[in-house]
Amino acid sequence: MANPLSVFGLDEETENTMYEVKPEQSVELLKALHILTRDGKMNQDSRRKLKQIYHLFNFIEPLLKTLQQDERPISLVDHGAGKSYLGFILYDLFFKLHEDASFLYGIETREELVEKSTQLAAQLGFGRMRFLNLSVADSIRSALLPPQVDVVTALHACNTATDDAIHFALQKQARFVVLVPCCQAEVAAELKKNKSRMLHESVLVELWRHPIHSREFGSHATNVLRCLQLEAHGYQVTVTELVGWEHSMKNELIIAEKKGQANRRAAERLTQLLQMLGLEALSLRFFLPDQLQTSVSK
Ligand SMILES: C[S@@+](CC[C@H](N)C(=O)[O-])C[C@H]1O[C@@H](n2cnc3c(N)ncnc32)[C@H](O)[C@@H]1O
Numbered sequence: 001m002a003n004p005l006s007v008f009g010l011d012e013e014t015e016n017t018m019y020e021v022k023p024e025q026s027v028e029l030l031k032a033l034h035i036l037t038r039d040g041k042m043n044q045d046s047r048r049k050l051k052q053i054y055h056l057f058n059f060i061e062p063l064l065k066t067l068q069q070d071e072r073p074i075s076l077v078d079h080g081a082g083k084s085y086l087g088f089i090l091y092d093l094f095f096k097l098h099e100d101a102s103f104l105y106g107i108e109t110r111e112e113l114v115e116k117s118t119q120l121a122a123q124l125g126f127g128r129m130r131f132l133n134l135s136v137a138d139s140i141r142s143a144l145l146p147p148q149v150d151v152v153t154a155l156h157a158c159n160t161a162t163d164d165a166i167h168f169a170l171q172k173q174a175r176f177v178v179l180v181p182c183c184q185a186e187v188a189a190e191l192k193k194n195k196s197r198m199l200h201e202s203v204l205v206e207l208w209r210h211p212i213h214s215r216e217f218g219s220h221a222t223n224v225l226r227c228l229q230l231e232a233h234g235y236q237v238t239v240t241e242l243v244g245w246e247h248s249m250k251n252e253l254i255i256a257e258k259k260g261q262a263n264r265r266a267a268e269r270l271t272q273l274l275q276m277l278g279l280e281a282l283s284l285r286f287f288l289p290d291q292l293q294t295s296v297s298k
Contacts, residue, residue: 020050026092032120033085053089055242056180059255060153063176064094067150073101075149077172079136079165080157080182081106084117091126103146106131107139136164140171150175156182163285166226169256170233177230177256180242181223187279188218194278204276221277223252228273229286230256231266262289267296 020042021030030036035046042050067074074095078087087106095102106129108114114133121129132144136157139145149172154165162181169177191208198205208217227237235256242251267288274280288296 020047022093024093024097026096026124029088029092029120029124032123033083033088049085052242053085056086056155056178056253057089057093059253060090060151060178061094063151063178063255063257064090067175068098073103074151075103075105075146076151076153077105077107077139077145077149077168079107079139079152079154079168080161081108081113081117081131082110082156083113084108084120084131086153086155087117087129088120088126091121091129095128096126101128103128103130105129105145105149107134107136109133109135136161136168140164140168146172148173151178152176153178155180158182159184160186160285163226166229167287173258175258177235177254179226179254179256181226181252181254183215183219184222185218186285187222187225187282188214190279190282191218191221191277198278201278202276221273221279223254225270225273225279225282225286227254227256228266228270229288230254231263232270232292233289234258234260234262262292264292264296267292271296 021027021036027036027040030050031038031040035050036042064074064076076090078084078090081087084106087104091104095104106114106117108117108131111133114131117131121127121131132139132142134142134144136154152165152169152172152174154162157165159182162179162184165179166177188208192211192214195205195209195214199209208214223239227239230237236259237254237256240253240255242253270286270288271283274283274286
């Protein structure tokens with residue numbers, strides 16, 4: 001698409017930067033996140049990063065707008081927040097523009113990142129943001145978070161932090177869950193551990209007999225199990241590719257919306273799949289809804 005700012009006779013770099021920075025957006029924030037240089041320019045890497053975050057924002061904004069229809073404040077928890085690019089962009093482009101009691105939390109185990117984000121939010125006057133130095137697992141029971149939250153996000157949260165984020169979402173009855181999983185080693189390790197037993201039991205073991213396949217199949221199986229778990233708990237799940245996420249191989253986007261009560265068929269399929277793959281030991285990780293715990297056939 002032609003750059004609409006070219007009519008102002010600006011140099012190409014400044015034009016591009018202005019085109020990509022939205023009118024309502026804080027330039028101070030983009031400088032603090034090193035997306036813009038001190039003189040307001042943008043390099044190739046930052047341009048790519050910003051494009052990617054916008055791309056994810058485009059998936060999340062409609063969910064926030066849906067929640068707004070209920071005319072009550074929204075709570076969003078971002079797990080494994082890192083430098084909180086996602087949280088800050090969400091706040092700047094959405095939360096900041098709606099002067100209600102909506103609140104955004106970032107959960108992160110690295111204390112220095114929590115401190116930096118806390119300082120930046122204070123500097124920008126982003127008063128309805130809070131960063132907590134907690135693991136995702138500990139945040140489930142933390143009194144610093146509300147008993148119910150509306151949206152849970154986890155963007156490249158390492159290893160089992162994504163699973164803990166699902167646990168958190170289920171516990172907090174989140175309406176929406178948005179996950180871009182990172183690599184998870186637990187399932188692959190379990191597949192490897194049971195390989196010799198499974199060699200005698202099922203031809204399926206060929207899917208992960210070689211170490212590189214254990215890793216890749218393990219990663220794929222993990223996301224399939226996560227989706228089934230969400231479905232078993234009454235969520236409708238969409239899995240898509242985060243197109244344009246060039247900086248990472250991990251570009252699977254899982255969006256789940258709570259639609260109803262526990263889903264017996266999904267719970268049965270989750271249980272069967274764990275059995276077929278020899279992953280029964282992980283049934284606590286991919287736990288079923290309470291009401292189906294005893295009745296789903298093992
Ligand atoms: C790959 S970074 C992603 C950061 C950010 N979400 C992004 O995509 O730019 C993963 C972050 O998750 C944090 N992390 C890893 N395991 C965690 C856990 N169990 N609880 C909370 N944070 C965790 C790490 O310290 C790191 O900052």
